[in-house]
Amino acid sequence: MNRKPDLLTKLRKPLSLVLACALAFASAPAAIAGDNDIADLSITITNGVASVTPGDNVTYTITASNAGPVADTGATVACTLPSMLTNATWTGVGANGGTCAAAGMGDISDTVNLPVNGSVTYTVSASVDLTAVGALIVTANVSASIPDNNPSNNSTTDIDSIMPGLIANPMPTGVWQNTDILVTLGVVGIEGQPDSGQYALTQSSAAPGAGEYVDYTGPVTISDESGFNYLHYQVAQGQEQGRGQTPPTLYEAFGPYQIDKTAPNFSQGYAPEAMALSHSEISLYSWATDGLSGVASYRWQYAQTPGGPYTDVPGGDTDTYTHAGLATNTTYYYILHVTDNAGNVLTTGEISATTLREPDEADADNNTITLSTFNPTAGEPFNFTAAGDGQNNAGGVEGDTRFVPQDWSVNPSGTFPLGGPYAASVVLSAPGTYTLRVVFRLEQWSDGAWRDTGTTDVKSASLYVWAEESILDVPQTGDGGARWFGWVLLCAPLAIAAAALLRRRRAA
The missing domain is CATH 2.60.40.740 (Immunoglobulin-like)
Structure with missing residues (x-):
């Protein structure tokens, strides 16, 4: 009798296939998750x-x-x-x-x-x-x-x-520039007394003793040995007496030595300055320092426009110099180059100064008196102002002059305050003719201040003071007057009336 396969039998083959695939997948070399996670x-x-x-x-x-x-x-x-x-x-x-x-x-x-x-x-x-x-x-x-x-x-x-640098302060002292080395050796004489022409090695394998001398013969070279810079030089050494010709001995001084790559600088308060001395001279001043190899040279340059182009100042190769032969009342612009013995250069920023103008000379003909009226009334005030030529000149140039109003007189009299205002108000009580006089003082600018020269100029103005009460009043005081003037004013209308009456009668 044939039996139908049950469900498990039906599923056995598919399940076997799935299990086989799973086992095959599990036993296969695993793909690394980061196989593509690479960078360069x-x-x-x-x-x-x-x-x-x-x-x-x-x-x-x-x-x-x-x-x-x-x-x-x-x-x-x-x-x-x-x-x-x-x-x-x-x-x-x-x-x-x-x-x-x-x-x-x-x-x-x-x-x-x-x-x-x-x-x-x-x-x-x-x-x-x-x-x-x-x-x-x-x-x-x-x-x-x-x-x-x-x-x-x-x-x-x-x-x-x-590369080899510029070396300062080796032992012996000196300035090195590549293999071209300037060496300054110390000086020693018999028993340590200085004696020109004799040289001592301050650091050497066999320094000369008292009573000996050494003469520098050169050349000097540098060698690099075990990380040190060695200074090699030759000297001839012998006794002071007779100066025997001992064969030259090789001495060595070793470093490392300090290399000067720093430009000079200026001590506080000594930065470059330019200051006008006159209408044709400007003073240039500076003082640079260099603690390693020392300052070698200065070079001043100037221009007449900001930023150049610059030209060497003739003779301007010192820290302090007077630049002469300049145009009056003109601004000049300066820079300074400072070089040390190691070849480092400091170039300063631009500074400037303006030459002084020519002195202003005051002219006495320009001194004036201005009155508010030439015919004031007696008993009433009138005003006047005095103006000296150059009175407002603040100074600043040696030799400037100015006229300054000093005092006035007219009956009464007075003085002007220092610095002005140079004006006054006057009341004359009596009619008459008066003369107002003003004295102008000549001053000169000298050593930073205005100074009295002792010279004066006097200007005058005439005026007539009218009577206050009546035209019939005749001036009784003053420094002059026309006493008939009031009578003329009184009689003039009567004369005019009489002439008119006479003309009518003739017409009739």
Whole structure:
């Protein structure tokens, strides 16, 4: 008898197939979830130069970027600076979605976010140590937090050669410029007494003793030995008596020596100044200092327009100088170049001064008196003002002159206050003719102040004072008058009336 397959039998084959597929899938090599999570990080570094000198300020640009195809949100940028770079600071900025720390000091060790085509850039500023020799080597690295398909571009190095600098204050003292070295040796004589022409080595392997002398013969060279700069020189050494010709002996003085890369500066209160002395001269003044190699030269330049072009001041090669032969009442603009013995140059900002004008000379003919009326009434006030030529001149140029109203007289009399106003109000009580006189004092500007020269000028003005009560009143006082004037005024109408009456009678 045939039996129908039950449900389990019917499902056995499909279930076996599903189970077989599952086992096959489970036993197959697992696909790594991050197979496509790869990036291509790279980094560059440069300071734009091939060589540096001890004391230089240098700037490095470090850029890390991601060419993809996947972003790296946890990459690390690192740059350990060598000890010959000092006072290092840096800033960071991202581009195309890249992010990093904004700023820091010293070495860089920063976790950054680098999306595809994103980048971060660091700008590192530092100084080359004064004792640096050999080569300046700076390496920067970027490390990915996910697989990197090209790790060969994850590290980069900038290499600069270190050139000899300008060296000041070695032992023996002097100024070095590459291998052309000027050496000034100390002076010693018998038992330490100074004696020109004899030279002593202050630092050497075998310094001369008392009673010996050494003569500098040169040449002088520098060698780099075990990180030190060695100064090599030759001297002839012998006894003072007879000065025997002992064969030259090689002496050495070793550093490292301080390298002068600093320009001169000005002590407080001694910055350059320009000041007019007269209508044709300007005084130039400065005093620069240089604590390493010392100031070597000054160079003044001038222009007649702000910003130049500048021309050398003739003879202007000292710290203080008088620039002469200039135009009157003209502004001149100056800059100063100061050079030290190591060749460093300080160029100052622009200063200026204006030559004085020619002195103003007052003219007595321009002194005036102005009256409010020439015919005042007796007993009533009238006003007047005096004006001296140049009275308002504030001064400032040696030799300026001015006339200043000093006093007045007319019965009564008075004086003007210092500095003005040079005006007065006068009441004359009696009719008559009067003369107003004003004395003008001549002053001259000298040594920063107005001074009385002892010279005066007098100006006069005449006026007639009318009677106050009646035209019949005759002036009784004053310095003159026309007593008949009132009678003329009285008789004139009567004469006119009589003439008119006579004309009518003749007409009749």
